[in-house]
């Protein structure tokens with residue numbers, strides 16, 4: 001999952017894969033306490049998702 005936050009200082013969008021220790025890349029303001037603006041599901045761990053689907057089918061069949 002990738003998270004997007006809006007910096008209240010410079011109003012720039014900041015994208016990070018972690019919600020912890022989040023300094024603004026533009027003005028360096030600490031954004032870790034700011035609310036998440038948007039979450040984006042990534043395909044990074046697609047193999048895990050495929051495994052989960054297989055397992056689910058087996059469980060409910």
Ligand SMILES: [Zn+2]
Pocket residue numbers: 007008009010011012024025026027028029
């Ligand atoms: Zn900023």
